Amino acid sequence: MTSVVRLNRRRGLRYAMAVVAAGAVLLGAGCSGDKSPSWEGDGAKPGAEGPSGGNESPAPPPSIVSVSSPAAGASGVKALEPVKFASEDMANTKVTVKNADGKEIDGKLDTDKGTWTPAKGLAWGGKYTVTVSAPEQAGKTTTTESSFTVMKKPANLVRVTSFLGGKNTVGVGMPLIMRFGRSVPEKYRAEVERRMPVTTTPKQEGTWHWYSGTEVHYRPKVFWKAGTKISYNADLQGVPMGKGWYGRSNIDVSLEVGRSFVMTVDNQNKKMQVRQNGKLVQTIPVSLGKKSTPSSSGTMIVMEKKRHTVFDTTDTLGPEEGYRTKIEYAQRLTWGGEFIHAAPWSDGVQGRVNVSHGCVNVSMKMGAWLFSRTLMGDPITVTGTGRKLQQGNGWTDWSLSWDEYKKGSAL
Numbered sequence: 001m002t003s004v005v006r007l008n009r010r011r012g013l014r015y016a017m018a019v020v021a022a023g024a025v026l027l028g029a030g031c032s033g034d035k036s037p038s039w040e041g042d043g044a045k046p047g048a049e050g051p052s053g054g055n056e057s058p059a060p061p062p063s064i065v066s067v068s069s070p071a072a073g074a075s076g077v078k079a080l081e082p083v084k085f086a087s088e089d090m091a092n093t094k095v096t097v098k099n100a101d102g103k104e105i106d107g108k109l110d111t112d113k114g115t116w117t118p119a120k121g122l123a124w125g126g127k128y129t130v131t132v133s134a135p136e137q138a139g140k141t142t143t144t145e146s147s148f149t150v151m152k153k154p155a156n157l158v159r160v161t162s163f164l165g166g167k168n169t170v171g172v173g174m175p176l177i178m179r180f181g182r183s184v185p186e187k188y189r190a191e192v193e194r195r196m197p198v199t200t201t202p203k204q205e206g207t208w209h210w211y212s213g214t215e216v217h218y219r220p221k222v223f224w225k226a227g228t229k230i231s232y233n234a235d236l237q238g239v240p241m242g243k244g245w246y247g248r249s250n251i252d253v254s255l256e257v258g259r260s261f262v263m264t265v266d267n268q269n270k271k272m273q274v275r276q277n278g279k280l281v282q283t284i285p286v287s288l289g290k291k292s293t294p295s296s297s298g299t300m301i302v303m304e305k306k307r308h309t310v311f312d313t314t315d316t317l318g319p320e321e322g323y324r325t326k327i328e329y330a331q332r333l334t335w336g337g338e339f340i341h342a343a344p345w346s347d348g349v350q351g352r353v354n355v356s357h358g359c360v361n362v363s364m365k366m367g368a369w370l371f372s373r374t375l376m377g378d379p380i381t382v383t384g385t386g387r388k389l390q391q392g393n394g395w396t397d398w399s400l401s402w403d404e405y406k407k408g409s410a411l
Contacts (some may be wrong), residue, residue, distance in 0.1 A: 045078050067146040070083070085132045094109075094133050127146060176232060178215070185213065190411050192216075196234045197232065209409060270350070307359070311325050334394035338358045340370060343361035
């Protein structure tokens with residue numbers, strides 16, 4: 001009896017040890033790469049109720065596109081604020097922005113930066129919907145929408161004007177000129193420039209140059225080519241201009257450059273040479289400024305033309321030196337009062353002696369000849385006088401080298 005009991009105990013011990021060993025083998029097999037979830041969880045079959053009874057909604061599929069800014073439902077958004085988005089497939093992602101009427105808005109998509117920027121300022125107080133979409137991917141959301149509302153029209157708006165209107169024909173030296181009703185701080189000028197692209201046919205290299213916070217000019221590297229077509233868009237509505245001020249409006253200007261008409265004056269021989277489309281067409285005797293009132297040396301531009309006018313310098317030169325004289329065929333070159341004009345009183349010395357107060361004197365006949373042919377923007381270069389053209393005294397864009405001129409750009 002005793003021997004039987006001992007035998008059973010030994011068999012039970014051996015059986016228990018065998019069960020433990022088998023479990024260890026199974027556990028080791030699971031850690032070695034068995035992907036079966038039965039050992040991780042509770043062994044429930046697919047579809048069986050879990051601890052919560054199976055009433056939870058399934059998790060939404062992951063999204064490959066998203067909009068981070070403006071935030072969904074945002075209001076008071078700036079009129080030119082870019083839309084910022086993310087996508088797992090940037091290169092093939094599309095972004096559309098529509099107004100409340102469903103009209104798609106023009107804008108620039110930059111998939112490298114993940115931005116969409118409106119081409120022009122969005123309407124004050126307008127509501128817009130952004131849709132970002134990417135190519136279909138199994139099990140993932142590939143389209144998302146978000147809406148926002150633009151800020152109300154601000155009280156502080158900066159007036160923006162172009163010196164030139166549309167359909168003008170100008171000379172080869174004509175700068176493009178934009179003016180602002182309030183000085184634009186330096187930190188905001190780069191964005192203003194970006195919003196004023198210039199297009200030319202044929203293409204020519206050019207740049208904007210800030211003369212002050214209220215005036216910026218654009219010129220090409222060399223004179224415009226004859227016949228060039230120029231268009232520029234000042235899309236400045238909503239552009240921040242410092243201390244809560246924004247651009248008021250957008251301006252579109254188109255113009256054309258006429259024939260090349262270039263005048264050069266040499267004080268050494270006191271003659272003007274006129275070249276049209278590169279060909280010498282006229283040589284004109286001139287009288288420049290006398291020693292006490294020399295003419296400026298430099299490249300100036302015809303800024304305005306007056307068939308009949310009166311020069312009155314009594315306020316600036318005083319009653320002794322000042323004068324009041326009727327003038328024919330006047331063409332302004334500087335704000336300081338230098339003109340090309342007819343001067344019959346100096347006919348006898350033109351080409352020989354300088355007697356003017358700084359102007360380029362020509363005969364009545366040559367004054368009429370020039371006046372009938374020049375355009376606003378035609379250049380005249382004077383050399384050899386005792387005074388250098390003062391920067392800013394007229395449209396002095398061509399008195400700077402190209403490298404100097406480029407330094408005036410905020411970009």
